[in-house]
Amino acid sequence: MRYISTRGTAPILDFDAVTLAGLASDGGLYVPETWPHLAPVEITAMAGLSYVETAVRVCLPFVGTALTEAELRDLLATAYGSFDHAAVTPLVQLDQRHWLLELFHGPTLAFKDVAMQALGLLFENFLGRSGKAVTIIGATSGDTGSAAINALAGRDRVEVFMLHPRGRVSDVQRRQMTTVLAPNIHNIAVEGNFDDAQALVKAMFNDPDFSGRFNLSAVNSINWARLMLQIVYYFYAAVRLGAPHRPISFAVPTGNFGDVFAGYVARQMGLPIDRLIVATNSNDILHRALSAGDYSAGQVTPTDSPSMDIQVSSNFERLLFDLGGRDGAATAAAMRGFEKTKAMAIPADQRAAAAAIFDSARVDADSMARTIRWARDKCGQIIDPHTAVGLAAARASAGDTPVVTLATAHPAKFPDAVERAGGLRPVLPQRAQGLFDREERYATMAADLTTVEAYIAARAQPSA
Numbered sequence: 001m002r003y004i005s006t007r008g009t010a011p012i013l014d015f016d017a018v019t020l021a022g023l024a025s026d027g028g029l030y031v032p033e034t035w036p037h038l039a040p041v042e043i044t045a046m047a048g049l050s051y052v053e054t055a056v057r058v059c060l061p062f063v064g065t066a067l068t069e070a071e072l073r074d075l076l077a078t079a080y081g082s083f084d085h086a087a088v089t090p091l092v093q094l095d096q097r098h099w100l101l102e103l104f105h106g107p108t109l110a111f112k113d114v115a116m117q118a119l120g121l122l123f124e125n126f127l128g129r130s131g132k133a134v135t136i137i138g139a140t141s142g143d144t145g146s147a148a149i150n151a152l153a154g155r156d157r158v159e160v161f162m163l164h165p166r167g168r169v170s171d172v173q174r175r176q177m178t179t180v181l182a183p184n185i186h187n188i189a190v191e192g193n194f195d196d197a198q199a200l201v202k203a204m205f206n207d208p209d210f211s212g213r214f215n216l217s218a219v220n221s222i223n224w225a226r227l228m229l230q231i232v233y234y235f236y237a238a239v240r241l242g243a244p245h246r247p248i249s250f251a252v253p254t255g256n257f258g259d260v261f262a263g264y265v266a267r268q269m270g271l272p273i274d275r276l277i278v279a280t281n282s283n284d285i286l287h288r289a290l291s292a293g294d295y296s297a298g299q300v301t302p303t304d305s306p307s308m309d310i311q312v313s314s315n316f317e318r319l320l321f322d323l324g325g326r327d328g329a330a331t332a333a334a335m336r337g338f339e340k341t342k343a344m345a346i347p348a349d350q351r352a353a354a355a356a357i358f359d360s361a362r363v364d365a366d367s368m369a370r371t372i373r374w375a376r377d378k379c380g381q382i383i384d385p386h387t388a389v390g391l392a393a394a395r396a397s398a399g400d401t402p403v404v405t406l407a408t409a410h411p412a413k414f415p416d417a418v419e420r421a422g423g424l425r426p427v428l429p430q431r432a433q434g435l436f437d438r439e440e441r442y443a444t445m446a447a448d449l450t451t452v453e454a455y456i457a458a459r460a461q462p463s464a
């Protein structure tokens with residue numbers, strides 16, 4: 001499989017190069033040149049397969065010749081061996097129509113582990129072959145950072161610099177990052193919000209002096225391999241509920257549009273997904289874009305679902321590119337305009353194409369809290385605020401198609417917010433205990449490019 005940039009001019013890459021590259025050199029995001037297709041008989045044949053075996057079938061066409069099927073199977077079995085549930089991503093039925101897909105059984109209690117545990121192994125494999133070292137620079141609203149740090153701590157040839165907005169991640173999230181003391185892990189608390197941290201990362205990638213000195217890479221959801229690994233659970237869940245013979249909808253608590261884009265890809269690959277419900281908190285740029293064509297970034301409002309406190313959703317560019325007929329020059333022009341004005345009107349044809357697939361909803365704090373109580377009182381489930389945003393949108397959706405809400409975090413990752421909303425304080429599962437007894441290590445600095453670059457330059461491995 002070959003990968004092309006959404007902005008049309010970056011070099012075409014294979015799977016191993018695209019995994020290590022992250023952002024494309026023209027500022028765009030990599031996507032497969034074509035969507036692989038699984039026929040209904042192939043989807044039917046997934047019934048009863050293990051998670052790992054499902055993942056092999058979904059990922060193989062994207063991986064191409066970068067790994068043999070046996071190598072891929074081995075790698076996935078190792079990655080998902082660290083999960084505390086044999087089904088990896090178990091389904092829980094809430095009522096006649098609603099289901100939760102629990103994506104938080106990995107080591108850091110959020111769905112990011114599902115992709116990151118495998119991505120860490122892909123990095124190690126591809127770097128070992130090439131003999132190169134990489135410097136990973138990322139911005140996190142909490143969960144990406146902890147998942148990446150857990151997956152990459154102590155790995156050879158990888159130096160990780162993770163920026164988080166100071167004071168805007170939960171204590172559990174921060175400690176999952178800052179208590180990892182492996183020498184290749186560097187945490188930076190930035191004075192600012194997530195978008196400030198993200199803007200710094202983008203600026204470092206776009207600074208030719210700086211990026212020329214280091215072999216920079218990214219592990220946020222602009223990384224194609226992460227999205228590929230997230231496509232798997234859409235197939236896994238839908239097949240368990242009767243796909244391809246019964247259409248299923250998914251409600252996805254959304255921030256950077258990575259997780260829900262993986263659902264879009266599953267649908268492009270032939271999985272009969274009826275609706276993809278994009279659920280946002282009060283940071284609702286995606287809801288405004290999909291419902292009114294208004295893709296304009298406002299100020300970030302802090303909420304109880306901090307991993308969705310995002311105004312600029314990087315992966316939305318992948319959707320616009322695909323829905324707009326895969327015209328790299330047009331996408332580049334549109335995104336350059338957006339970067340200048342922080343606003344863009346979605347063209348009518350792309351809006352119509354999106355409306356055929358996506359619904360969207362903005363879920364405010366009250367509705368989120370009511371949904372936590374509903375799940376507790378009616379279903380005996382303690383859910384986290386991100387999941388509650390998704391479930392609120394699912395319950396507000398029309399029709400009677402079964403809806404799977406992606407449960408993106410364990411409630412114990414956000415105990416204060418869950419307690420405020422529902423009165424029950426979730427306890428940390430066994431695999432995360434001890435977090436509050438460990439030493440923390442991180443640097444704090446202003447959201448200033450020169451300062452952050454100097455800090456990283458003093459610690460990163462220069463490219464050969």
Ligand SMILES: *Cc1c(COP(=O)(O)O)cnc(C)c1O
Nearest residue numbers: 143255256257258259307408409
């Ligand atoms: C990252 C995250 C999200 C948002 O996922 P995107 O891929 O950025 O849309 C939602 N919930 C939780 C718990 C997360 O960690």
